[in-house]
Amino acid sequence: MSSLPFANDRIAVVSITRHGIALAGRIARALPGAQLFAPAKFRDIAEAAAPGMAACYEGKTADQIPGLFKAFDAIVAVVSLGAMVRLIAPHLGDKESDPGVVALDEAGRFAIPMLSGHLGGANALAGAVAEAIGAQAVLTTASDARQTLAVDLLGRELGWRFEASKAVIVKTSAAVVNDEPVAVVQETGSADWWCGHANGRSGALPGNIQVVDRIDAIDPHRHGAVLWITHRHTGELPAALYAAIADRLVVYRPAPGAAE
Known part of the structure; x- marks a missing residue:
């Protein structure tokens, strides 16, 4: 897997649906040290998908976001892009402090960096996740789309x-x-x-x-x-x-x- 700008134990993998959790488990297993977060009602599925890596929570997923932003450098979410936009929007700070966030569809076809692509490492993480599960990383930052130098990443x-x-x-x-x-x-x-x-x-x-x-x-x-x-x-x-x-x-x- 491609090198990342943070340790795997600084990555949270999140999903909120039965089928999404199965994919999230694959991703967590490909990132040894990462932690899988899922609703408590899917505890059995989460623990089977990522043995020893599952953390299940009660209540709303939205209530988990502030803690995830504080405790992790990156979040991989098997959650629709629109839903993730709404979940993280109230908690955005700046590119120097926000974690890298990558969203994936439940079919595991696309890994989309949606926050802190460069400094936060979401672009690199999307590439690593895509490589691990056979997905396509969708990089929309201009320097990545054009395969040129990124000034804030040089060296x-x-x-x-x-x-x-x-x-x-x-x-x-x-x-x-x-x-x-x-x-x-x-x-x-x-x-x-x-x-x-x-x-x-x-x-x-x-x-x-x-x-x-x-x-x-x-x-x-x-x-x-x-x-x-x-x-x-x-x-x-x-x-x-x-x-x-x-x-x-x-x-x-x-x-x-x-x-x-």
């Missing part, structure tokens, strides 16, 4: 951390998916950031993305995004260069001592 599997405001992430992400010229300036870190990309990338690097090894090699007025992989600080840049690119500069920090 995550390699332990990199990025520095940029939300406004800059939005602007640079738009530049990537709208085929504007994008400079990736790599001064340090592993060169395997494309093949090892979160969600998987197997094709060639898109033509609008240029990789260079020196930040002074870029044309500051040409590039819609500058993605700088470095151990240096922005204060080391020439003042004119920094002023020209500050509103579209994302800095990535590989861990000190990481493999180059």
